[in-house]
Amino acid sequence: xxxxxxxxxxxxxxxxxxxxxxxxxxxxxxxxxxxxxxxxxxxxxxxxxxxxxxxxxxxxxxxxxxxxxxxxxxxxxxxxxxxxxxxxxxxxxxxxxxxxxxxxxxxxxxxxxxxxxxxxxxxxxxxxxxxxxxxxxxxxxxxxxxxxxxxxxxxxxxxxxxxxxxxxxxxxxxxxxxxxxxxxxxxxxxxxxxxxxxxxxxxxxxxxxxxxxxxxxxxxxxxxxxxxxxxxxxxxxxxxxxxxxxxxxxxxxxxxxxxxxxxxxxxxxxxxxxxxxxxxxxxxxxxxxxxxxxxxxxxxxxxxxxxxxxxxxxxxxxxxxxxxxxxxxxxxxxxxxxxxxxxxxxxxxxxxxxxxxxxxxxxxxxxxxxxxxxxxxxxxxxxxxxxxxxx
Numbered sequence: 001x002x003x004x005x006x007x008x009x010x011x012x013x014x015x016x017x018x019x020x021x022x023x024x025x026x027x028x029x030x031x032x033x034x035x036x037x038x039x040x041x042x043x044x045x046x047x048x049x050x051x052x053x054x055x056x057x058x059x060x061x062x063x064x065x066x067x068x069x070x071x072x073x074x075x076x077x078x079x080x081x082x083x084x085x086x087x088x089x090x091x092x093x094x095x096x097x098x099x100x101x102x103x104x105x106x107x108x109x110x111x112x113x114x115x116x117x118x119x120x121x122x123x124x125x126x127x128x129x130x131x132x133x134x135x136x137x138x139x140x141x142x143x144x145x146x147x148x149x150x151x152x153x154x155x156x157x158x159x160x161x162x163x164x165x166x167x168x169x170x171x172x173x174x175x176x177x178x179x180x181x182x183x184x185x186x187x188x189x190x191x192x193x194x195x196x197x198x199x200x201x202x203x204x205x206x207x208x209x210x211x212x213x214x215x216x217x218x219x220x221x222x223x224x225x226x227x228x229x230x231x232x233x234x235x236x237x238x239x240x241x242x243x244x245x246x247x248x249x250x251x252x253x254x255x256x257x258x259x260x261x262x263x264x265x266x267x268x269x270x271x272x273x274x275x276x277x278x279x280x281x282x283x284x285x286x287x288x289x290x291x292x293x294x295x296x297x298x299x300x301x302x303x304x305x306x307x308x309x310x311x312x313x314x315x316x317x318x319x320x321x322x323x324x325x326x327x328x329x330x331x332x333x334x335x336x337x338x339x340x341x342x343x344x345x346x347x348x349x350x351x352x353x354x355x356x357x358x359x360x361x362x363x364x365x366x367x368x369x370x371x372x373x374x375x376x377x378x379x380x381x382x383x384x385x386x387x388x389x390x391x
Contacts, residue, residue: 001043001061001064001065001066001083001340002046002061002062002064002065002066003029003037003044003045003046003065003066003068004045004046004047004048004059004060004061004065004066004067004068004105005022005023005024005033005045005046005048005067005068005070006032006047006048006067006068006069006070006105006129007022007023007024007049007071008023008051008068008069008070009181010069010071010125010126010127010128010253011023011050011071011247011337012022012285012286013127013128013284013285013286014026014051014068014071014126014127014128014129014367015129015284015285015303016259016301016302016303016304016319016320016321016322016338017129017132017242017257017259017301017303017304017322019273019303019304019321019322019338019381019384020053020259020260020304020322020378021053021304022034022049022050022053022057022070022379023049023070023071023126023256024037024045024047024070025057026033026074026126026132026242026247027225027227027240027243028126028132028135028136028139028225028240029136029139029140029141029142029144029174029225029241030116030140030143030144030147030191030207030209030225031143031147033070033071033073033126034047034070035197035227036073036074036143037068037070038242039074040074040075040076040079040146040149040206040227041073042078042219043206044270045066045068046058046059047073047299048067048105049058050112052104052377054377054378055191055373055376056373056374056377058128058269059104061104061105061109063103064087064101064103065084065100065101065102065104066085066099066100066101066310067099067106068080068082068098068099068107068144069096069098069099070106070305072098072124072125072127073123073124073125073129073139073142073306075123075142075352076121077121077216078091078119078121078179078248079155080099081117081119081121082098082099082341083250084224085099085101085117086101086115087102087103087232088102088114088115089101089103089114089115089116089117089138090114090115090117091114091116091117091119092114092117092118092119093119093120093123095116095296096232097114097116098119098122098123100114101344106242107161108205108368109292111228119321120180124138124139124142128284128293129257129282129301129319130255130282130293130295130298130350131249131259131293132161132187132240133238133239133240133256133257134255135239136205136223136224136225136238136240136297137186137205137238139225140186140187140189140205140206140225141186141187141223143189143203143207144169144187144189144205144207145281145376146168147169147189148169148189149159149234150204151169153168153169153170154170154172154173154174154177155170155175156168156170156181157176158364159163159177159178159187160176160177160178160179161180161182162180162181162183163178163180163181163183163184163365164182164184164204164217165181165183166183167186167188167202167203168181168183168187168188168190169180169181169187169188169190170190170191171189171190171191171192171193171194171210172192172193173192173193174190174191174192174193174194174195175194175196176190176195176196176198176379177196177197177198178198179196179199179200179202179347180200180201180202181196181202181204182202182203182204183204183205183307184203184217184227185203185205186202186203186204186205186206186223186330187206187291188204188206188370189203189206189207189208190208191208191209191210191211191212191228192210192211193205193210193211194209194210194211194212194214195212195214196207196208196213196214196218196370197213197215197216197217197218198216199216199217199334200214200215200217200218200219200220201217201218201219202214202218202220202221202229203221203223204221204223204224205222205223206220206224206225206226206227207219207224207225207226208224209226209227209228209230209243210228210229210350211228211229211276212226212227212228212230212231212232213230213231214226214232214233215231215233216233217233218232218233219235219236220232220235220236220237221236221237221238222237222238223238224236224237224238224239224240225239225240225241225243227241227242227243227244227245227260228243228244229243229244229366229380230243230244230245230246230247231246231247232246232247232248233247233248233249233250233278234247234249234250234251234252234253235240235250235251235252235253235254236252236254236256237252237253237254237272238254238255238297239253239254239255239257239258239299240254240256240258241256241257241258241262242257242258242259242260242304243260244260244261244363244366244368245258245259245260245261245262245263245264246262246264247264248264248266249264249265249266249267250266250267251265251266251268251269252269253270253271253299253300254270254272254297255272255295255297255298255299255300256270256272256299256300256301256302257300257301257302258300258302259302259303259304259305259322259326260305260308261304261305261306261362262278262302262304262306262307263307263362264307264308264309264312265309265310265311265312266310266311267306267310267311268308268309268310268311268312268313268314269312269313269314270299270300270313270314270315270316270318271299271315271316272297272298272299272316273296273297273315274296274316274370276349278296278297279292279294279295280295280297280298280316280317281293281317282298282301282317282319283319283334283335285324290317290334290335293317297315298316299314299316299317299318300314300318300319300320301318301319301320302321303320303321303323303324303338304322304323305322305323305355305358305359305362305378306320306321306322306323306324306325306326307324307325307343307358308325308326308327309324309325309326309327309328311329312326312327312343313330313331314331314332315331315334316321317334318334318336319334319335319336320336321336321337321338321339321340321385322338322339322378322381323338323339323352323355323378323381323387323389324336324338324339324340324341324350325333325340325341325342325348325350326340326341326342326343327343328343328344328345329341329344330343330344330345331344332344332347335388337385337388337390338381338382338384338388339355339381339385339386339389340354340389340391341349343355347391348391349389349391352375352378352382354379356370356375356378358372360379
């Protein structure tokens with residue numbers, strides 16, 4: 001069977017992260033959504049996404065395909081139901097399509113056009129940006145159980161202080177020395193060749209993915225995901241970093257999501273709680289207004305390639321687009337469009353040629369090429385987001 005992960009109706013709710021990737025490439029828990037589906041299906045998947053992303057994230061069509069809305073996360077039960085679908089049939093929960101079987105893409109798939117089966121089990125959906133961190137605890141636990149089932153952790157150095165060591169798992173090449181790891185409230189997963197340096201205080205759940213590093217004295221607690229090749233230090237609470245990003249110094253990051261190739265300057269902080277304890281509203285690209293999250297704690301959402309100078313401050317519920325550079329004293333506004341340069345005193349347009357020079361250097365430091373495909377995606381994002389830049 002040929003499996004295809006499609007973006008679905010939630011794609012615009014997940015901007016700015018889906019400006020530069022399909023929904024399936026969002027990381028939540030330990031794995032990306034695509035990695036989860038591939039692990040459960042035991043098959044590779046391709047993507048049905050925006051045309052400008054399709055060169056990097058390609059689609060493979062056959063005469064018989066199963067299309068899966070990638071805002072939904074897999075479970076053994078839902079995967080079993082999907083595999084049972086007949087041609088022309090769909091699996092749905094209430095009035096929402098989870099998956100359908102067809103020879104081609106159905107742009108407006110609905111319950112009327114498909115012979116639908118209702119799925120009555122529990123399934124997690126990542127429908128808004130804040131779901132990435134607010135549902136991370138549950139997803140991280142599910143990923144941990146799936147990945148470690150029937151496996152044994154690599155030995156953990158005796159220099160560490162461990163609480164609930166049975167819920168701590170180290171992959172091959174992982175290194176942890178002279179740190180405190182407390183897995184009472186959630187599992188701690190240390191990926192292949194990842195490192196926790198001396199003096200760190202870790203309270204699960206935590207996913208430290210492949211070749212990621214927690215620097216000396218890091219204070220991380222649940223549930224937090226640090227994606228591959230990222231570096232963190234300071235205090236991090238209930239946040240998700242997709243990968244290849246750095247928060248390498250002191251400062252607070254809480255109830256936040258960072259994309260790839262971000263850099264948080266030393267002593268930068270975000271607020272995650274309003275002074276009046278009110279529920280937080282967050283910018284929504286789909287509706288082009290600030291929407292209620294229903295959350296009391298909500299911090300920073302930052303798209304790919306965005307960066308801050310030292311001592312940068314963010315208000316509760318701030319959304320930063322792609323390729324923005326934030327500096328100067330004071331709090332910038334709660335929504336900063338993509339390709340913005342500046343801060344509280346005002347912004348100018350961060351032109352793509354300058355942004356790409358910085359991206360090329362940063363990516364080369366991690367052994368990744370900034371190629372024409374990446375440039376084409378970001379140029380398209382620059383054009384898409386012009387309407388929000390009034391400078």
